[in-house]
Amino acid sequence: MAPVINVDFQNCFIFILLCFFSILYYFLLFKKPKLDCDLPPSPPSLPIIGHLHLLISVLIHKSFQKLSSKYGPFLYLRIFNVPMVLVSSSSIAFEIFKTQDVNVSFRGLPPVGESLLFGSSTFLMAPHGDYWKFMKKLTVTNLLGSQALERSRGIRADELERFYKNLLDKAIKNESVEIGNEAMYLSNNIIFKMLMGRSSWEEDDEAERARGLVIESFALFKKLFLATLLRRPLEKFGISLFKEEIMSVSRRFDELLERILVEHEEEKPSEHQGSDMMDVLLDAFRDENAEYKITRNHIKSFFIELFIAGTDSVGQTTQWTMAEIINNPNILERLRDEIDSVVGTSRLIQETDLPNLPYLQAVVKEGLRFHPPAPVLARTFQEGCKIGGFYVPEKTTLIVNVYAVMRDPDSWEDPNEFKPERFLASSISEQDEERREQTLKYIPFGSGRRGCPGANLAYIFIETAVGMMVQCFDWKIKGDKVNMEEVAGGMNLAMAHPLKCTPVPRAPNPLASILQQEMLRLNLDV
Ligand code: HEM
Secondary structure: OOOOOOHHHHHHHHHHHHHHHHHHHHHHOOOOOOOOOOOOOOOOOEOOOEOHHHHOOOOHHHHHHHHHHHHOOEEEEEEOOEEEEEEOOHHHHHHHHHHOOOOOOOOOOOOOOOOOOOOOOOOOOOOOOHHHHHHHHHHHHHHHOHHHHHHOHHHHHHHHHHHHHHHHHHHHOOOOEEHHHHHHHHHHHHHHHHHHOOOOHHHHOHHHHHHHHHHHHHHHHHHHHHHHHOHHHHHOOOOOOOHHHHHHHHHHHHHHHHHHHHHHHHOOHHHOOOOOHHHHHHHHHHOOOOOOOOOHHHHHHHHHHHHHHHHHHHHHHHHHHHHHHHHOHHHHHHHHHHHHHHHOOOOOOOHHHHHHOHHHHHHHHHHHHHOOOOOEEEEEOOOOEEEOOEEEOOOOEEEEEHHHHOOOOOOOOOOOOOOHHHHOHHHOOHHHHHHHHHOOOOOOOOOOOOOOOOHHHHHHHHHHHHHHHHHHEEEEOOOOOOOOOEEEOOOOEEEOOOOEEEEEEOOOOOOHHHHHHHHHHOOOOO
16 A cells, blocks of 8 residues: 655655755755855855755745844845845845846746746746747737737726625625635636636636636645745756646646637637637747747646736735725725715726826735735846845845835835825925935836736726725724734735625615615515
8 A cells, every 4th residue: 555645744754855965965066155256245054054044934024024134135145055145125126126137037947847837838937038028028919018908998897897796795695705815706707808808717617717726826836936946956866846736736727728728729700709818829829930939838838827926916915905994994084085086976986097096096006015915026146246246146046025125114214004195196205206216115016027017907906996895885894903914825925814804885885776786686675
């Protein structure tokens, strides 16, 4: 009978293996960096494991923040033989992204090359080369650029209304909702429709299955991070960490997406309502003269990463922002006044209202500053260079502590307070403008050419979802305040106690006619 190895034992076994191979590696292969090259300052380290012991914490951004407040905003660290620099100040982040943008436009080797998930066919892990440039152009033109977003506006309006009706249903039945899950469901459905241009998923549950796989991928993320970090030292010994688990999710994604691809290829032109992202990519796949010859795996990997990049991040930000709003009734009141005066009370908020709702924009921006879903960014220096007067050797991993940069007291007034007003034009002084020129202080979407291409879409998702929830409902919670404790979720910074609350239709309800129809549908008294 095959031996049963439980998870703890497995982790312990991996740890012992790691230590063993690191010792070997250290003695046989590891070359110390030259001591005369003025590396950035480094906290005391231990033999072999380097600074690993300083970073063992559930909340990695907090461990990094503790290190930087003790030893400085620019540090040289080593985990086993993997060298890293840790950046925690906006001025150093500015210098790196201004002078070394191309040099740091590579995220590092993928943990398992052949996986569709974070493998070598992904856009996210692709080096800054021909494939990445080709896909970036297609993405901006057909999916995420401002003109493409205008074309897909109808999809988002329909889904926002569906989201509203779902909340209304819960409100009428006096049931509570988990805001993060509901917002993630909304963004997942929208992204699915924007990519596949189809609504038939409602019948055969494909979006739901994609969502299930995305959730499994989040659970894998911590392992993926470790596997990426340790790929270099371990591959010399033929070890690929967590390969089976990663490949299992990859295979199930492959099955689902191959089926959708084939269906899409077989659809008659009359069944298409204009071309969607899948058509665009299939055309590029068939085009013998395309600037870059993409493969089917490129298409599948790209879809997977858009599901992953665009759903949980939006869900988490929406729930953090709603939690701040519920905890600050004065913010709720000001937001509602703004929405009522711009949108009125006879229709639902729409995307086209957003430019006229500066306070809503400021609240969402502050939500992203205060609770960045991706609190830490990782890239790789491909060449050695000088930063802040120090030398950074080639192949050094760059870690930017986004969380610390956006709470850097040198750049932000009252950095540990939730103050949306700081983003209103009227409160930005000339001095702030000048300071902004020399720093890179607001980076929830990263920076430079590898910065997030979905930022505009993300703002639309979160602003319309938060706007609608404030416009149409009051929110009942258990207790007086929402508990704002953090936990490292699968991939993003999550709430330790996910926000669960009950929507109560606002009186007078801005959309009384929809409320009446819903009550009739549910056979309740109007
Ligand atoms: C609140 C929502 C979001 C946040 C906070 C966020 C944040 C980020 C961050 C920090 C990065 C890495 C940037 C860097 O290395 O400088 C990134 C990359 C990326 N994001 Fe987002 N993102 C969000 C939503 C989205 C959405 C909605 C999409 C698309 C549907 C998307 C697609 C991507 C892609 C494709 C990349 C990889 C870009 C590249 O490697 O060139 N993201 N995102």
